[in-house]
Amino acid sequence: MKLVSTIIPAWNAAGFLARTVESALAQTYPDHEIVIVDDGSTDDTGAIADGFAARHANIRVVHQVNRGLPGARNRGIDEAKGDYVAPLDADDLWHPEKLARQVAAIEAMPGAGLAYGWFRRIDEADRVLPGSASPVVEGWAFHRHLDGNFISNGSSPLIRTDVARAIRYDENYRSAEDYLFQIEVARRYRFACASAYLTGYRVRAGSMSHDVERMVRWHLAMFRQVRGEAKATARSIIDRRIARLEIELARNRLRRGKPAAAGAALLRGATTAPGAAVRAAADEVTTALARARRPMFPDPAHPFSSYDAEQPDGAWESGRSERWDRHLAALDAAGPASF
DSSP states (O other): OOOEEEEEEESSOTTTHHHHHHHHHTOSOSSEEEEEEEESOSSSHHHHHHHHHHHOTTEEEEEESOOHHHHHHHHHHHHOOSSEEEEOOTTOEEOTTHHHHHHHHHHTSTTEEEEEEEEEEEOTTOBEESOOOOOOOOBSOHHHHHHOOSSOSTTSOEEEHHHHHHHOOOTTOSSSHHHHHHHHHHHHSEEEEEEEEEEEEEOOTTOOHHHHHHHHHHHHHHHHHHHTTOOHHHHHHHHHHHHHHHHHHHHHHHHTTOHHHHHHHHHHHHHHOHHHHHHHHHHHHHHHHHHHHSOSSOOTTOBGGGSOTTOOOSOOOOOOOHHHHHHHHHHHHTOGGGO
8 A cells, every 4th residue: 555645834823733633644544644844833833743743653743944835845745755745734624535535546547646636615613615616627637727726725636746746836936836736737647536525625714805916916927837838729728817817806906996907907808818808807797796695604513524525515516618628628638749
């Protein structure tokens, strides 16, 4: 049986780290080590991590000067002894079957470099926000992952260690580093899917609009970087994504009372991909109306731990065109020569 190294990068995560580590310790997969990277924390994170290591032989702690999330992940990858690495952010949770299901999935897919599973959004009390997505994308997936981030967070994948060490996380990024890493894996290796809800992705209450702007700007930088190395079919997809992100940035700027900046972003989007910009503007209105009608979080009687791995937590529709998905799948089927 192959060893899996769980990598937990932790910076000032004392409020959630214990729950996160307990979810890693609860894995049914038996051959498993946990590497906690204390990334220059100034709270009790390091002490909590050391306490776990003192009680559990399969936990190691690395203390380092702060390098940011990508740097902490890279340090964990360098320290890993396993055949696979599994990143786990210090405020997220795993279902007990997460590693077992993903190891089975990646070993059943020839040439796979990464296996992912579905995730549930959770609040600070581990309650599930219903309607979790359940996309299944396998094999070569470069174009489909460019078109829509179906993995959506950094705690979901299981990655071959040799692949992770060859690609690494870009330490110049302070957001979107997970997506960039996954795209670079998709450029070179197949993906496998463990079709179950295996990760609890923490959504913090009261996120500021500034954080949305920061996220959008890093995603724009990421797509422009990837575009420079992509072929024509991928560049077309990237332009659509850039246009939609510019429209999202325009909405954010408008909400913060900056109409000139909103207009500039709107113009950039319309110039990059006019059709995509128009559709994105319409989608922004639809999304805002839907958001206003739904509750922020569900009944507290339904925490992440109460759901079975394959149990849906509400209705979900991809909202995607089947025709467009077939087109993207055909592009992917041509393999890396077309990427």
